[in-house]
Amino acid sequence: MKQLQIKMGNTISKNNIMGSVKKxxxxxxxxxxxxxxxxxxxxxxxxxxxDWRNIMNVLRAVSExxxxxxxxxxxxxxxxxxxxxxSVLGLVGTGSAALMMNNHFGFVPTIIIGLGIGCVYGLFNxxxxxxxxxxxxLVTLAxxxxxxxxxxxxxxxxxxxxxxxxxxxxxxxxxxxIRIGGLIPVPAIIFVAVAIIFSIVLNRTKFGRQIYAIGGxxxxxxxxxxxxxxxxxxxxxxxxxxxxxSGMIHAAQVSQGGPNDGIGYExxxxxxxxxxGTSLAGGKGTIAGTVIGAVILGLLDNIMGLNGVxxxxxxxxxxxxxxxxxxxxxxxxxx
Amino acid sequence: xxKSILGLAILLVVSMxxxxxxxxxxxxxxxxxxxxETNSESVTEDTSAASQTETKDKFVIGMAQCNLGxxxxxxxxxxxxxxxxxxxxxxxxxxDAAQDNSKQIADIENFIQMDVDLxxxxxxxxxxxxxxxxxxxxxxxxxxLLDRKIEGDSYTQFIGADNVLMGLEAGKYVxxxxxxxxxxxxxxxxLEGTSGGIDRDKGFREGIASxxxxxxxxxxxxxxxxxxxxxxxxxMLQANEEVDLxxxLNDPMTEGAYIAAxxxxxxxxxxxxxxxxxxxxxxGIKSVMEGRMSLTLVYPTGGKEAIESAYALLVxxxxxxxxxxxxxxxxxxxxxxxxxxxxGGE
Numbered sequence: 001m002k003q004l005q006i007k008m009g010n011t012i013s014k015n016n017i018m019g020s021v022k023k024x025x026x027x028x029x030x031x032x033x034x035x036x037x038x039x040x041x042x043x044x045x046x047x048x049x050x051d052w053r054n055i056m057n058v059l060r061a062v063s064e065x066x067x068x069x070x071x072x073x074x075x076x077x078x079x080x081x082x083x084x085x086x087s088v089l090g091l092v093g094t095g096s097a098a099l100m101m102n103n104h105f106g107f108v109p110t111i112i113i114g115l116g117i118g119c120v121y122g123l124f125n126x127x128x129x130x131x132x133x134x135x136x137x138l139v140t141l142a143x144x145x146x147x148x149x150x151x152x153x154x155x156x157x158x159x160x161x162x163x164x165x166x167x168x169x170x171x172x173x174x175x176x177x178i179r180i181g182g183l184i185p186v187p188a189i190i191f192v193a194v195a196i197i198f199s200i201v202l203n204r205t206k207f208g209r210q211i212y213a214i215g216g217x218x219x220x221x222x223x224x225x226x227x228x229x230x231x232x233x234x235x236x237x238x239x240x241x242x243x244x245x246s247g248m249i250h251a252a253q254v255s256q257g258g259p260n261d262g263i264g265y266e267x268x269x270x271x272x273x274x275x276x277g278t279s280l281a282g283g284k285g286t287i288a289g290t291v292i293g294a295v296i297l298g299l300l301d302n303i304m305g306l307n308g309v310x311x312x313x314x315x316x317x318x319x320x321x322x323x324x325x326x327x328x329x330x331x332x333x334x335x
Numbered sequence: 336x337x338k339s340i341l342g343l344a345i346l347l348v349v350s351m352x353x354x355x356x357x358x359x360x361x362x363x364x365x366x367x368x369x370x371x372e373t374n375s376e377s378v379t380e381d382t383s384a385a386s387q388t389e390t391k392d393k394f395v396i397g398m399a400q401c402n403l404g405x406x407x408x409x410x411x412x413x414x415x416x417x418x419x420x421x422x423x424x425x426x427x428x429x430x431d432a433a434q435d436n437s438k439q440i441a442d443i444e445n446f447i448q449m450d451v452d453l454x455x456x457x458x459x460x461x462x463x464x465x466x467x468x469x470x471x472x473x474x475x476x477x478x479x480l481l482d483r484k485i486e487g488d489s490y491t492q493f494i495g496a497d498n499v500l501m502g503l504e505a506g507k508y509v510x511x512x513x514x515x516x517x518x519x520x521x522x523x524x525x526l527e528g529t530s531g532g533i534d535r536d537k538g539f540r541e542g543i544a545s546x547x548x549x550x551x552x553x554x555x556x557x558x559x560x561x562x563x564x565x566x567x568x569x570x571m572l573q574a575n576e577e578v579d580l581x582x583x584l585n586d587p588m589t590e591g592a593y594i595a596a597x598x599x600x601x602x603x604x605x606x607x608x609x610x611x612x613x614x615x616x617x618x619g620i621k622s623v624m625e626g627r628m629s630l631t632l633v634y635p636t637g638g639k640e641a642i643e644s645a646y647a648l649l650v651x652x653x654x655x656x657x658x659x660x661x662x663x664x665x666x667x668x669x670x671x672x673x674x675x676x677x678x679g680g681e
Contacts, residue, residue: 061441158527161462254436254463305445308428
């Protein structure tokens with residue numbers, strides 16, 4: 001066991017601040033972007049960026065991706081990937097809207113069933129990957145398509161608009177997208193809470209250490225007695241459940257359950273994870289990095305949007321930033 | 336590490352300053368309100384734009400497009416840009432949501448943050464965009480909706496052609512001229528949640544009702560996209576041996592269906608109908624001229640009218656009508672060549 005710990009030395013979290021900062025180098029990129037944003041987004045003498053409403057807008061816009069990305073971080077730490085997250089978002093968004101509008105379910109049952117669908121979905125992903133010994137890329141690619149199909153069948157292809165009140169959807173569901181005090185968006189609060197919770201799980205629990213171990217060297221982890229299959233299944237369940245949570249927040253924010261929503265969201269999640277410094281090979285990365293990665297993506301959109309940058313150019317810039325961010329962090333990684 | 340961070344910083348700064356920033360910089364210089372003008376003249380504006388008591392000499396208009404993947408919307412943006420050339424006091428800022436409701440919500444939030452003088456938008460879907468547009472409207476920013484509506488009436492003006500009427504005209508033409516003895520029809524619709532698609536479909540079905548021998552035997556969706564329509568049409572043609580006419584709710588999808596039919600060698604046996612009739616080389620009028628389509632209907636984008644409304648509202652201080660309905664025209668092989676020139680095609 002000791003030998004294993006020496007081999008995995010770098011991946012086990014250091015509890016001091018310098019160690020944490022060294023691990024989360026994406027924070028430098030974030031600081032640079034923040035500085036640039038503060039100078040560049042000034043119009044009529046008004047700083048468009050350094051304004052509470054704008055900061056809250058950005059946090060709101062990154063929350064859905066951020067929540068998914070937290071789950072995706074854990075999957076990628078294992079050395080896997082989950083491509084079905086966008087479809088699960090669409091499925092649970094649609095399903096929860098259907099349950100509330102068509103079947104008149106209350107708030108709590110809807111949330112429970114919504115998260116439950118995520119759990120079951122993740123269980124499916126995890127079991128097929130481990131027991132049938134198939135690549136996560138392949139399995140989640142397939143389940144991505146399946147979830148999309150289920151979503152469309154559930155809603156007959158059209159979006160299910162959400163209206164609140166008696167005989168309609170429960171008003172508490174709308175709270176998922178309000179701004180507290182007119183300023184702080186609930187989705188952002190949920191995002192921060194999710195990030196903190198799973199950061200603690202990864203850094204302070206045996207479960208978390210085992211995830212890093214499996215990602216670092218799966219065979220060694222197995223030989224050391226770690227129940228690899230069980231942990232993998234758990235992690236895929238967590239990822240899908242977080243996507244489900246994001247799906248319900250999304251439905252509340254766009255006031256409809258859309259079976260076509262979430263297309264491409266898996267790519268945004270992976271981008272956030274990678275910009276945050278997590279290695280696609282597994283075994284190295286942090287939730288904090290992912291949060292920063294998600295915020296960086298949101299900042300890019302915000303800076304370019306506030307400056308009216310041509311939308312086609314925005315796509316190019318985002319791609320270049322992704323490559324740059326990953327490249328700058330890659331040569332710091334061991335081996 | 337220091338070198339690479341410097342590299343990142345340089346890249347970002349260069350990309351920022353080479354694109355958006357230069358326009359932002361010039362805007363700051365010339366947007367100082369011209370206070371020396373007559374402030375006493377009472378300006379009758381839309382009631383929620385309460386702060387416009389001084390005459391400005393520069394206005395920023397935010398154009399939030401829902402999907403520049405559609406050629407018709409590229410034409411809409413182009414027509415807005417062209418119309419704005421006549422009004423040098425207008426600066427137009429564009430955004431594209433690539434069919435993602437969440438992105439369009441964020442785009443409009445940015446425009447609110449930028450405190451634009453007016454927003455022109457085509458909402459991706461009605462319900463999802465209603466709240467954010469209402470937020471802009473209630474905050475005093477006039478909103479002109481083009482082609483697609485939101486729920487409720489928290490907007491200044493809607494400009495669009497009458498899609499129900501267009502569908503009706505298409506249906507009547509099919510029932511009376513193209514398939515007078517009846518026939519089997521495949522229908523390919525656009526993105527489900529869009530008001531234009533719902534209206535055209537409704538109108539079409541009313542239009543063909545006069546000829547009970549015209550039968551819609553299969554319906555599907557291709558989200559307004561040409562590539563998607565190729566696949567969808569292939570499936571529908573595979574499943575249906577006898578097809579006399581394919582109608583899709585926009586020209587790109589009809590072209591896609593044509594390609595699918597051609598790949599199966601069946602394009603000569605089928606008639607093709609679409610909507611939009613853009614006077615561009617890849618547009619519907621050309622398709623009719625070149626014999627691929629039997630009918631398309633002009634769907635004006637309203638871009639020019641939107642800029643004219645913006646001028647009337649922001650500069651002249653007039654109140655705008657809530658609804659402007661634009662007309663349409665049937666384009667058939669008889670008038671296609673002439674129409675192409677009339678609508679400004681080269």
